[in-house]
Amino acid sequence: MTDQHTGTPSLPKTARRYRKLVGSLLFLPVFAAIAGYWLLYSVSGLQSTVAAVNRWGGGTVQLTGVHGTLQDLRVESILFKNEALELTLHDLRLNWSPTQLLHRRISINRLALESIRINQHTTETAPTAPQPPDSLLLPFGLSIAAVTVGSIHFNAAIQENAEPVISDLMLALDSDGTHHRLTQLNFTTPWATVESQAELAGNAPFDLSARIGIAAGAWGDIDTTVTGNLMQLTIQSVGQPSAANMTLQAQLQPFAENPLTQLHAILEQWNPADFLADAPQAKLSVSAQLMQDQAGQLAGHINIENHASAPLDQNGVPLSAIHTRVRISPELLMLPDVQVQSGKDGVVRGQLAWNRDKHVLTANLAVERLDPQQLYSRLQTAAISGKIELIGGTEKQSAHIDLRDRSLRLTADIARTMEQIMLERFNLQRNRSRLAGQGKLQLTGDQSFELSGELINFNSADFIQAVDSDLNATLQLSGQRLPAVAGTLKYIIQKSRLAKAPVSGLGEIAFTDAGHLNGKAELSAGSNRLFAQGRLDGERHDVQLTVNAPALVQLGLGVSGDLQTQLVFRGTMKTPDLDWKLDSKRLELPGKQQFSGISASARWHRDDTIALNVAVDTYRAHEHATINQLIATLDGKTDQHRLTVNAGINRDIAVRLMASGGLSGAKSERPLRWQGQLTELSATGDMPVRLLAPAALAASASSFLLNDAGFSISDGSVRIEQLQWAPDSLKTRGDFTGIGLLPDIPARAKKTPLQLGGRWHLDAAAQLTGELHIQRERGDWYLPGDVPQPLGLQQLLLQATAQQGKLSGQLILDSEALGSARADVTVPLQQTKSQWSIAKESPLQGNIHATIASLKWLNAFGDNLHADGELQIQAGIQGTVQQPDISGTVSGVNLHLALMEQGIRLQQGTLAAHFQQADLHIDRLYFASPYTSPPDSRLFGDLALQDTAGSLVVSGKVGLAGNPSHLDFSIDRLSLAHGTDYWIVSSGNGTVRFQQNRLSIAGDLRADAGLIMQPPEGGRPSLPDDVVLVNTPSPQRSQKLALDLDMNFNLGEKFHIRASGLEGRLAGQLQIRNDNNQQLKLTGAIAAQDTTFKAYGQNLTVKRGIVSFQGPLDDPNLNVLAVREGLAVEAGVEISGSVRHPQVRLVSTPEVSEVEKLSWIVLGRKPDTGGLDTSVLLSAAGSILGGQSGGGITDRITQALGVDEISFKQASAGSSLTGQIGVVGKRISSRAYLTYERGLTTSTIGIAKLNYNLTPRITIVTQAGEDSAVDLFYTVQFD
Incomplete structure (x- = not known):
């Protein structure tokens, strides 16, 4: 019992101990949660973390400007630095989800950086070979929704304002720890824009797949795929760099x-x-x-x-x-x-x-x-x-x-040891010309060098395309490279010749790499002399230069004229003493550049006074005067002077410029720079220019700056806010308003001209960025003509933007006369040397949409042209600048086209076409041609053309960028020509081709009907051949167009002629071609059918009328026979030979004398035995045999009155009429002929006669009036 009492009190004490332990264990996660929350979501937690990083980093990592919390963080700058690398991150912003850590996952919502600067340092450590990783597994999942980096600069410490190598980077990543997926990695470089995705396995051998798309400007688009694993990769790339094609396959073993x-x-x-x-x-x-x-x-x-x-x-x-x-x-x-x-x-x-x-x-x-x-x-x-x-x-x-x-030989021996480089021998020889030399460069000590050379009978024309020469000279160069380059050059030229001018000279010049010179040089070539001596050093200069060249043509260098100049320069740049003078009466430079009347002088003295005077009478480029009377003056002090320039340009423009300012840097080590004000600038001409107010101006050898300058231009104004130029950059911006285009044309029409306004800004350096904006503000554009026609412009906008290596343009047009149009195009830019340009192989991308409500505006470009209709255009543009690829459609309705002088009218036209690459394919172009009556419809009584309209149908392709063009056409009863004296309706088909400035036309045409009549006399007024106009502008030369013509033309069955005495029908076929000299050649023949020929008031029947062509158009062969039928003697005219050399003779059946032949043709009878017909026959002989057309005033009167004869003759013996009589005749039929004869000096009633040919030998003549009778004639012909 005692033991039980003793043990009872110990139980509560053990329980308390366990309760403390459990409480402590429960407190730890609570403490951790509180601490974590404090670190992640409080400002003090973030600051403590940053302090720890800066303290424990030992200077390797430094964070400055930290704001927010660790969960939503902003850092102004992060610096990471070691022996090999210096990395600077600017303006980092991070937002992530810490709660995802509980799921073993890092989730970053956003990571943004303004810029990253990377500076690599050289190290003596040898690079080690890369080793493959053991594993790429992650102990957690990773998700990065978005990483953005504005710009990445490499080695930025060398150049503070270095352009970024990478910009606009965007990245997204997702990983479950075993498989990693790069869902997005996009960035831009000065050369290309890159878009990529990739997947990577975390376990060996690390399977990898990736796709990379590159838009590389002139390189075009390049698609790359990567497959395999990190031990063995396969890369395949396919690209179309502009007009080129590229394929690449590679296998890599990265480690x-x-x-x-x-x-x-x-x-x-x-x-x-x-x-x-x-x-x-x-x-x-x-x-x-x-x-x-x-x-x-x-x-x-x-x-x-x-x-x-x-x-x-x-x-x-x-x-x-x-x-x-x-x-x-x-x-x-x-x-x-x-x-x-x-x-x-x-x-x-x-x-x-x-x-x-x-x-x-x-x-x-x-x-x-x-x-x-x-x-x-x-x-x-x-x-x-x-x-x-x-x-x-x-x-x-x-x-x-x-x-x-x-004949040519070049030998050289060069040896290099550790101590020196020796040119043991150098010998260049051709014919008698020889250049020999030797030298050495020590690689130890002060690196002394020696070089000696010799020209012996050296003719530069033996080696280059130059004038002949015979040069004999010696050259010696010696010096040292350390501690600074210094040496001496000596030369002697003697017994030499350049072209035809003797040449001599000598000189000795000491130099250093600091630009110090000291010595003397002389050179003579013909009558031209050059002398220079003195020294240039950092302390004091003393230089004299004299050039006296009265005959530059003696040098044979493509320069002619004369030149005299003297220069004396003493002192230093701080205390200069300079005098310079130049004169030339005439100076012609290569490229047909000519100066006349050049006079220039300058002085710059120690008291800082400065003066410059330049005068040029004329400057011509390619024989055209460009500048007339240029005068420029500058006077004042170094730091305060005034410049005035007056010049005439192209005879109609006067330019005046005034500026005041001063030079800085003249008395220091800084480069010379002029700075001051532009106080006046004006120019006359079609678009006058005037400076509105003084503007600040600065200029040097490496820069130009103009700010806040305002100009009045063509009733408008331009404001230049900035204009800054340097060898590697250009910056400018400004705006303009009220700029009138061609204001003189609307002034005649008392209308407001088209006025434009807009703005611009441009920044051209490593990247080209900028914008140009032009728009209509008010007014209208007027087409040329006696009465200028407005376009009814409602909106006009042109905009161009350059950014990210591309140039984009946009056009918007709304017009009452033209309709509306929208167009945009984008093309990559290319930097060449110091400028940006568009390469021919640059890819294009754009669109065109146009609705042309009317084509009437085309009428202003020709008095003979009348056009109308509606067009719809929709097209996309791809391909390259050199080879554009256009896709889209063109449609037209209600098209009308008329050539007024030719009488061609095309109506009810429709067009269906589409673009394909750089061609416009015309699916169908259709026109209807209404029937037009011929000038004389009596010849076409049975013609059935007026019931239906003619037509023209065209199909094929038209090259839009120098590509071949091929068109097929067909016409059906189309009125090809219609005037007061001609009319042709034709059908047929053919082709038109155009390639490399060569036009080929081939086809087969047949005349459905045609009529050629005598053209009216007079025509358009023209000056006589002996009148020559002076001071008329010479026509501009155009590129010659080669023509290949192959046309067949069939005159058909209804082609009539009524001209030059001919009346009837023509038939035949012609082939029209041209030769190598572009001269037309005709092959074929034209034959007259049912044709009469009127000669001296008589109608001759054309028995045989053939004009054959076997070559030149203007000299066909002739085979013509025309006779007067129905008489006892059928006489006529036979023409043979050619048009240029015709042979005309009289013929008859039966054969009679020449005089009688002529009488039967003209009078229809034998000649009068009393000689009364002599004058008439002589006149007829001159008309027929002399080549006259026979279309005199009497012929025109008879044609107007509807009769066949009006003539005057002497009354025959035994007639009741006496003296001179007038005769009016009309042929009733081929056998009957009615005449009325009346005396011109009497009041008798006259005589009416009817001649009727029963047979060729028997004729009945009845007459009534003054003397009535009936006669029967029988004709007997005796040889």
């Missing part, structure tokens, strides 16, 4: 010593100039087939073909092909069989090897028939063969060159 194990690449039609700013032009096809062999070397072939080789001076690549075998290892690059082709026959073949470890290049090359002119076009042609050898090891190398052709 091997030689990672690249296989490469197959093909690149077609590649132009380096489209991708590199300073690269030459070429059209290359490149193929590479490389594979790793058993020795671990990459071996295969590389072939390069240049389809557009050109010399270097023409910005081309002078090589046509390169073929080589390749072996690549970590230590050695070998080309064991290289072959380079230049031109047609030039070849360089041999071996090349580069040892990377020893830095040794060895070569053994053979040159065969190499033409230097293929390399540089100004070099003389030759066929050079020989060898080039480079041999040696790490301690000694040597090069030997031996090249020659029949």
